Structure formats: C-alpha cells, structure tokens
Amino acid sequence: MTSLTELVRSHTDLDADDVAWLQLLMADWQIIADLSFADLVLWLPDKGGSGFWAAGQMRPTTAPTAYVDDVIGTFVPVGRRPLLDQALAEGRLVREGDPEWRDEVPVRVETIPVRHRDRVVAVVARNTNLLGVRTPSRLELSYLQTAADLTRMIAAGRFPATGQRSDHADSPRVGDGFVRVDAEGRVVYASPNAQSVFRRLGLNGDLAGHRLTDLTRSLVPSRRRPDEETLSAVMGGRAHRDTEFSTDGVALIARSIPLRPEGEHIGALVLVRDVTDLRRRDRELITKDATIREIHHRVKNNLQTVAALLRLQARRIDAPEAKAALEEAVRRVGSIAIVHETLSQAVEEDVDFDEIADRLCGMVSEVSATAGQVRIERRGSFGRLPSETATPLAMVLTEVLQNAVEHGYPGERAGSIEVSVRRTGGRLEVAVVDDGRGLPDDFTLDGSTNLGLSIVRTLVESELGGRLALGPARAGRPEAGTRAAIDVPLE
DSSP states (O other), rough: OHHHHHHHHHHHOOOHHHHHHHHHHHHHHHHHHHHHTSEEEEEOOOOOOOOEEEEEEOOOOSSOOSSSSOOOEEEEEETTTTTHHHHHOOOOBBBBSEEEEEEEEEEEEEEEEETTTTHHHHHHHHEEEEGOOOOHHHHHHHHHHHHHHHHHHHHTOOOSSSSSOOEEEETTGGGGOOOEEEEEEEEEEEEHHHHHHHHTOOOSOOOOSSSSHHHHHHHHOOOGGGOOHHHHHHHHTSSEEEEEESSSSEEEEEEEEEOOOTTTTTEEEEEEEEEEEHHHHHHHHHHHHHHHHHHHHHHHHHHHHHHHHHHEEEEEEEHHHHHHHHHHHHHHHHHHHHEEEHHHHHSSSSSEEHHHHHHHHHHHHHTTTTTTEEEEESOOOOOOEEHHHHHHHHHHHHHHHHHHHHHOOTTTTTTEEEEEEETTTEEEEEEEEESSSSSOOOTTTTTTTOOOHHHHHIIIIIIIIEEEEEEEEEEEEEEEEEEEEEEEEEO
C-alpha cells in the first residue's frame, strides 16, 4: 500500500510542515469517523492541478462502511467528483448534491477542506452509507453535532491541535465513553458507557449538569490524581490532552478535545475509558516478568554451583582423560549459565546474543591450553534471539570454538578464529573459520566419534532445526584451516 509520504513526494508540492499537519489529522480522525458514522478519505491535490490522489482512508466503528475496497493510491481527475474540486477552490464545506450509488448502496458525500497556514492543502471526503441511517437518538445527535464542530475546525485550520499530548497507547475511543461539556465545563450529555465509567468511580445519579472537574476531584483521592493543573485542563475541556487517574479499585484514562468551530471556545469533547483490567494485567505481567528473571537468576546460580563442584572434582583426579572430560563439562555448563545470566537481566524473553557470543569467545580463549595464543573475533551481528534458540546456540558455539582451539592449534601454536554472522531470509547463518592445521584427510562428519561434534550436530539438527557443515576453510586446501557452517531458521 502506498504511504502518505510517497504520494506527497511523487504527486504533490506539499512541504514537510504540511505533511506533519496531515499526519496529526490522521492520528485523530478515527474519532471523527466514529462521530460522523461515516468513512473518511483524504484527497491530496495533484501538483499539476489535474486531480486528486487518495492518501488516507478511515472506516467508522459505529456504522456500516461506504467503501468495501481500499482506495488509497487511486487518482481522480478534475471534474470526476465536483465536490472535491469545489471544496479545494472555495475553501468551504460542501454538502450539496444527490447521493452516489456504490454497489447498490446509496452514499451521501460531503467534502471538508483541510486548511493549514491559511491555505487548503487537502480535502477530506466524508462518505455516509445511507442504508445505516435511521431516526437518530440523543446519543447519535450529540455525536453528529460534535462531528460538525470538528469538521468546521478542520476547514478553519483549528484542528488538529499541536499542543501537548501524552499519547497513551490505551487512549479512549468514542465508544468507550463520550462526554460533551459546555464552555464552563458542565456536562451537557454523557453516553451510557461514560455514565457507567463514573458510576464505577462512585457517582450516584446522572453526570449531566455536573462540573466535570469538580466531580472528578470529589470521586478521586488527591493522592491518586495527577497534578491539579492537568486534571483541570483535561476534565474542564480546556486543553487537547489526556491523563490517567485512579481510585483504589478503578483506573481511568480521560482525553479532551476543546471545540472552537468559530474561534471561540464553546465546550469540549471528553472521552473516558475504564482501564482497570488493563492495568491489572500490566501489574500481573510485571510480576510475571520479575518472577521469570528471578528463576533465570537462580538457574544461573545453580549452574555455577554445579560447574564449581565439577571443577573441584577435576582437581582431585589424576587421570588426564577424566580431568579433561570434567573440564569440558565445566565449559558446557558455563555456556548455559551465561545465557541464563543474560536472561535474568532482560526485560523480555529474548536476549542480545552478541553479548553472549563475545563472552563465550573470551571464555574459550582464556581457558584453553593455548590461552592467549589464539585470537577469536566476531564479524556481523546475531541480533536478539528468543531464549529457546539462545541456549542451544550458545552450547553449539562453545563446542565449535573449543574444537577449533584444541584440534587446530597443537602445542603453543598461535592463530586466529573468525566468527562471521549473517541474518537473511528468516535464517541465521554462522561460520566459524580458523587458520589451524585443518581436518584429517579421512575426516567425515558422519563418521566422527568426537563427543563435542556429536553434541553440536544433535543441537543444530534436532533442537534448532538447522544444518551443520564442516570442511576446509579454503576449497581444495585441507591444510589451510577449518570452516564450520551453521544455518538455522529464526522463525
């Protein structure tokens, strides 16, 4: 789907400030669509004056749509829709004309000029499916009156507002709770949902006639309110802002949109939403996350204890093979402990694997027989990986690096190992390339009895669902080092 920015760049002469204004409008036009019971389409005038481009579309949640298909990116030449031409040329709301018929549905079309810095930069077409129209209730009349005030503000360049707003992700919508207040902040009309929200706060009776700011102060303890200035600005309908407050049992978000259709403040639209359950779930998630991090921390501590016990046991054994086996076990346990340590510090259940990989490279380099002689470097980024991928991958990387160091650099031989990483097409490709002595002439992966390679193969193929390949670092030159290639899916 073509974006607003792409259409502006390709087909219009609007500047960055105009685009920012249109984006502000589109951020809030779900409210206007719902209040109008109509679809909204944003039309941008072509820079050559030949017509209009559809750059945005919003369907109402309160009425049937007038558009079955999306129209974004379509072009309408001058003369095809005279109401668009008229709104652009005259800079006024245009409501004249007979309904259009679309797929056997009558649609009333109105056009609203979008004014910015004393010029019309776009036109919004409001399309009402007349099959859904019936004798309006008091709620619907209040919706329509508020929509009319907002559209006049758009035509006059007074909406959208550029003032401060906290942009709650849970910002209320029209259906959550609708309150219309007058210029003094008294409730003129409140929807049934808004009544329910305030009754949960402790209101007995009707909202109508109350000063919303004073009523809220009487229902919400001062310790649970935001600063008084914000409360007055929002609940009094004096500022385009939103705020959140609560009692001991109810949490509420309120948002106000001041109404100034002719320039003078006549009141405001205040939307309210009960977010008690959302906040309870937020607290549960925070508690769950803290519990998960604590579990990872304890698992890490237990693994470190196991590693310490194995290390103590290794020191008491004289048999070289048994000592080496225990030291390998210590390294394997240590690689898993690093993953759990990282997870214990993370907010989410995925980790930055680059940090883990760098620590594993350092650990293998330091504890190997050629400590300090073999340099290990990483190129590329693993990125963030889920824990179910990170744990087996850490084991795989440890084993591959350990094999490269132990078998590629006998004695005191120095060298370098490169871990190259690439994420592409939903897969993770890792190559561990050393410049050691290479693989034996008769080596095959299927015929290998090395425990480390058996662990790697099992983890890559069974746990990670990937592929493992082992061969010369340079084709045709088995003595020039070894290359281990690991390819695993990320999804």
